[in-house]
Amino acid sequence: MDKPIDAPTGVPGEKPSGKPTFAYIHFAACSGCEISFLDNFEKLLEIMDMVDIRYMTLINDNTEFPKADIVFVDGAPCLQSAESVEELKKARENAGYLVSWGGCSTTSTINNFARGGQAPQPQHESFPPIKRLVKVDAFVPGSPPGPEMAYNVIRAFVKGDTDYLKYLTSYSVGGWACGCDLIKDIVENALCIGCGACAFACPTRAIEMVLGRPCINWERCVKCGACYAQCPRSFQPVPLMDRMMEEL
Incomplete structure (x- = not known):
């Protein structure tokens, strides 16, 4: 295997000599996001053509975390x-472009419940979203995200598609990153169009559409x-919308 590049670029579309390098690191999580990544099947071969996978415990034997142009972080530390x-x-130091991959690294999700409610012990452990500890370049929420998101993000990075990456870069959920944000920011501001995308996206079926509006099962x-x-x-x-309107 070739020697890792000296310094990652971290700029979408700016390729080093050879293929951009890729690494995947895993913290506390159920591994569903990693399995979802591998569920690309034939597109996984395309991903391997686009980037040189230097570190990913499920598909190679590397033990040292290398420098890489794009790094996916899965789970909460x-x-x-x-x-x-x-x-x-x-x-973060070794990554040119750091992607928070999945719900646990992006919002902590079920790890939020690791505080309190346990049997008495000397200390309770906490698992914060990674953005509280390091700078994150892009967020891909979901528990897990769809397999196609891994392909789309890597392809956008390699091709320099900043329009596609822009939403993931600016993604920032307020509050607890739960259904309450959806109600507070969208429904109560009369922005909800009743499309049901939120209900379809919920991995635990906690959202039901009632009279065209999301109703949250908090449990x-x-x-x-x-x-x-x-x-x-x-x-x-x-x-992007302005450009689309100009083209009409």
């Missing part, structure tokens, strides 16, 4: 584990942020 925190910081909500991310009214790419 344990705040009480110095090893996990240092590993995340090292990934099922795992705070993954998928509903907010899939809502077409949660983000309006104004420059």
